[in-house]
Amino acid sequence: MQRIPDEEFAQRIISIQKKLEENDYDAYLVHANETDHGNVRYLSDHWPIFETAGVIIPRQGDPVLLIGPEAEPFARERSRITKIRKLLAYREASEPDYPGMRLPSFRDVFEEISGGEGIQRLAVGDHAIMTLPVYEGVREALGEKGRIIRAEWLISDLRAEKSENEIAMIKEAHRISERAFEDILGLMEPGMTEKKVLGLLTERLYHYGAESEAYPNYVFSGVKTRNAIGQASYETLKEGQLIQLCVGARYGGYASSVGRPVCIGKMPARVRKSVQFGLEAHKETFAWIREGIPAKEVATRYYDFFAAHGYEDNFLYGPCHGCGIGENEKPWIETNSEYLLQSNMTFMADTFFAADDFGFRWEDGIRVTAEGCEVFSNIRHEIIEL
Amino acid sequence: MQRIPDEEFAQRIISIQKKLEENDYDAYLVHANETDHGNVRYLSDHWPIFETAGVIIPRQGDPVLLIGPEAEPFARERSRITKIRKLLAYREASEPDYPGMRLPSFRDVFEEISGGEGIQRLAVGDHAIMTLPVYEGVREALGEKGRIIRAEWLISDLRAEKSENEIAMIKEAHRISERAFEDILGLMEPGMTEKKVLGLLTERLYHYGAESEAYPNYVFSGVKTRNAIGQASYETLKEGQLIQLCVGARYGGYASSVGRPVCIGKMPARVRKSVQFGLEAHKETFAWIREGIPAKEVATRYYDFFAAHGYEDNFLYGPCHGCGIGENEKPWIETNSEYLLQSNMTFMADTFFAADDFGFRWEDGIRVTAEGCEVFSNIRHEIIEL
Numbered sequence: 001m002q003r004i005p006d007e008e009f010a011q012r013i014i015s016i017q018k019k020l021e022e023n024d025y026d027a028y029l030v031h032a033n034e035t036d037h038g039n040v041r042y043l044s045d046h047w048p049i050f051e052t053a054g055v056i057i058p059r060q061g062d063p064v065l066l067i068g069p070e071a072e073p074f075a076r077e078r079s080r081i082t083k084i085r086k087l088l089a090y091r092e093a094s095e096p097d098y099p100g101m102r103l104p105s106f107r108d109v110f111e112e113i114s115g116g117e118g119i120q121r122l123a124v125g126d127h128a129i130m131t132l133p134v135y136e137g138v139r140e141a142l143g144e145k146g147r148i149i150r151a152e153w154l155i156s157d158l159r160a161e162k163s164e165n166e167i168a169m170i171k172e173a174h175r176i177s178e179r180a181f182e183d184i185l186g187l188m189e190p191g192m193t194e195k196k197v198l199g200l201l202t203e204r205l206y207h208y209g210a211e212s213e214a215y216p217n218y219v220f221s222g223v224k225t226r227n228a229i230g231q232a233s234y235e236t237l238k239e240g241q242l243i244q245l246c247v248g249a250r251y252g253g254y255a256s257s258v259g260r261p262v263c264i265g266k267m268p269a270r271v272r273k274s275v276q277f278g279l280e281a282h283k284e285t286f287a288w289i290r291e292g293i294p295a296k297e298v299a300t301r302y303y304d305f306f307a308a309h310g311y312e313d314n315f316l317y318g319p320c321h322g323c324g325i326g327e328n329e330k331p332w333i334e335t336n337s338e339y340l341l342q343s344n345m346t347f348m349a350d351t352f353f354a355a356d357d358f359g360f361r362w363e364d365g366i367r368v369t370a371e372g373c374e375v376f377s378n379i380r381h382e383i384i385e386l
Numbered sequence: 387m388q389r390i391p392d393e394e395f396a397q398r399i400i401s402i403q404k405k406l407e408e409n410d411y412d413a414y415l416v417h418a419n420e421t422d423h424g425n426v427r428y429l430s431d432h433w434p435i436f437e438t439a440g441v442i443i444p445r446q447g448d449p450v451l452l453i454g455p456e457a458e459p460f461a462r463e464r465s466r467i468t469k470i471r472k473l474l475a476y477r478e479a480s481e482p483d484y485p486g487m488r489l490p491s492f493r494d495v496f497e498e499i500s501g502g503e504g505i506q507r508l509a510v511g512d513h514a515i516m517t518l519p520v521y522e523g524v525r526e527a528l529g530e531k532g533r534i535i536r537a538e539w540l541i542s543d544l545r546a547e548k549s550e551n552e553i554a555m556i557k558e559a560h561r562i563s564e565r566a567f568e569d570i571l572g573l574m575e576p577g578m579t580e581k582k583v584l585g586l587l588t589e590r591l592y593h594y595g596a597e598s599e600a601y602p603n604y605v606f607s608g609v610k611t612r613n614a615i616g617q618a619s620y621e622t623l624k625e626g627q628l629i630q631l632c633v634g635a636r637y638g639g640y641a642s643s644v645g646r647p648v649c650i651g652k653m654p655a656r657v658r659k660s661v662q663f664g665l666e667a668h669k670e671t672f673a674w675i676r677e678g679i680p681a682k683e684v685a686t687r688y689y690d691f692f693a694a695h696g697y698e699d700n701f702l703y704g705p706c707h708g709c710g711i712g713e714n715e716k717p718w719i720e721t722n723s724e725y726l727l728q729s730n731m732t733f734m735a736d737t738f739f740a741a742d743d744f745g746f747r748w749e750d751g752i753r754v755t756a757e758g759c760e761v762f763s764n765i766r767h768e769i770i771e772l
Binding site for chain 2: 001033034035036038047049050051068070071073074077091092093094095096097098099100126127128129130131132133135152195196198199200202203204205206207209210211212215216224226227228229230231234316317321322326328329330332334335336354
């Protein structure tokens with residue numbers, strides 16, 4: 001198995017500490033739950049299950065992985081951060097008491113990482129998912145004078161441009177997804193439930209070496225193809241109905257997604273026309289992407305492309321969102337995105353189209369290059385009729 | 387497919403409203419993320435993916451399902467609550483901006499559910515997982531005079547005793563898990579990675595009708611069997627090594643778990659002795675459970691049983707935690723549990739044993755009855771050597 005080397009993890013900590021120094025922050029705290037674990041994984045390689053987790057990095061000295069009461073052996077096996085502390089704030093959502101277990105507080109951790117001086121200016125990187133027990137613990141430990149400063153940018157800027165090792169992981173994840181996708185086309189049959197197909201697909205992902213699904217993979221049929229978000233159901237596949245497959249393996253910590261609309265039998269003409277338009281919009285995105293291009297220009301062109309073809313009511317967002325450890329992570333490419341595309345930024349080109357009675361998504365991981373755009377999955381950019 | 391009837395969902399809302407009245411609370415707010423979605427599922431049947439979600443119930447009038455900007459068609463398909471509002475506080479963790487999209491605030495929702503009077507005393511049911519964007523939105527909407535009151539008990543008391551429909555779901559979930567477990571015993575071979583086994587197992591769960599895994603199922607081998615929490619890895623199965631399987635299907639919203647230590651070939655004598663002891667402790671738990679017994683008495687007996695056999699250093703917690711929508715949910719059975727067991731409370735009997743170089747877990751769903759304890763999975767309560 002490939003893995004990100006320890007030195008690269010160490011370098012990430014150093015990069016954060018440099019920014020703490022530049023901004024006069026005393027420490028940086030990030031958070032993770034089972035679903036959204038990007039920043040903790042990026043800094044420690046730990047992925048909390050059942051419990052939550054955090055990483056705290058002082059301006060100088062060693063970072064600490066913060067876990068719940070039950071995860072220690074698992075965390076020790078995984079973590080690239082040696083110091084691990086168990087705090088009740090990271091316990092399971094069902095709030096077990098663990099009577100008799102003595103655990104440190106945030107105050108103890110702050111004392112330890114600051115050499116007894118305490119923390120005054122704490123920058124935090126996961127406002128969107130930070131829980132109240134963590135917030136309250138931190139607030140109490142900071143005391144009256146201490147401040148919490150939102151600073152998601154500090155780590156999301158770092159994560160946006162990928163290293164060679166990270167890109168290798170993302171490519172391997174897409175390779176696994178492509179192989180599973182090709183297999184599932186041969187396994188699907190009319191009458192199968194979407195859930196049964198999802199089971200077969202998941203088996204294929206692990207068979208080809210996936211660490212896990214990158215997200216709950218999509219097998220939606222009929223009217224449910226218009227759902228931007230959803231879950232495979234007990235509906236059965238039917239001939240002549242659109243089926244949306246989004247196949248995403250996680251590998252070495254990194255996510256992939258290969259999204260394709262498919263049909264068992266012939267795609268109805270009206271649907272086929274929209275799917276063909278979507279594929280063209282998707283390929284236009286590839287063509288617009290290049291180092292130095294303002295991100296919002298890609299988004300504006302994308303919306304204009306929809307509008308010029310009479311499809312202005314059929315989009316929800318787009319055309320791209322960041323990807324890496326998260327299948328979706330910062331930055332998004334939207335009409336208000338005030339940054340220039342940089343080489344080795346990675347995105348999901350995510351062409352989502354919703355009509356009243358159907359929808360679809362073309363989705364592929366891509367990398368920004370000096371010359372344009374490297375697409376991580378090029379299979380089946382075509383009308384797929386089985 | 388079986389499902390909880392609409393009337394039972396409506397009755398749950400009425401039960402909450404009765405408690406709001408009794409306690410002079412104006413409204414009740416619960417929260418869900420992709421992993422921990424119990425209360426929102428219990429009240430609405432919605433299960434957020436990528437985004438988070440909430441349900442708010444006013445003392446009088448209609449409850450509202452609160453979702454993120456992208457989940458509307460999915461939520462409308464699933465939700466038993468008709469009123470649905472999209473709030474930015476429930477968006478994805480990657481914080482997309484959705485430029486141009488106009489969304490209501492918590493203040494708008496509070497106005498709507500209170501008939502313009504506003505909310506003063508807001509009881510909340512998910513302190514452990516509530517995020518800062520939701521907390522801050524609620525705080526602002528409450529104004530200076532408004533109060534947030536922690537009231538997890540309000541819904542956890544209601545959820546603790548299961549209805550006939552809920553028990554039918556939990557039983558079916560265990561039936562699926564048992565069948566998948568029996569199949570996987572025949573599919574595992576030395577040299578397979580734990581992850582490959584997990585893929586095969588997941589396929590079996592969906593094959594037999596699971597809605598999903600109830601939690602990330604466990605396939606741990608060798609030293610990793612001592613992990614209370616963990617994930618299947620790329621380690622390969624070896625003859626004569628302990629393998630921990632925890633197989634848990636979700637069905638109709640409800641979780642199951644069948645945990646068994648198994649061995650390909652002969653279990654080493656020292657390991658076998660501990661596994662046999664664990665099975666006896668597990669069966670003792672079944673024997674102690676009965677309506678009217680103080681919960682803490684079961685926990686104290688369990689610890690004493692470990693200690694009497696010289697295994698006091700080998701337990702982490704136990705012997706039971708609540709189960710239902712969550713594979714683990716309130717209430718736990720611990721030495722400080724101040725309540726009496728009631729009929730139709732459901733638990734996971736979770737006999738976890740950790741030594742330095744191995745560990746194991748016997749786990750089964752159970753129901754408290756007037757006469758004792760109904761065990762939902764009785765297969766293979768034996769030393770399992772393949």
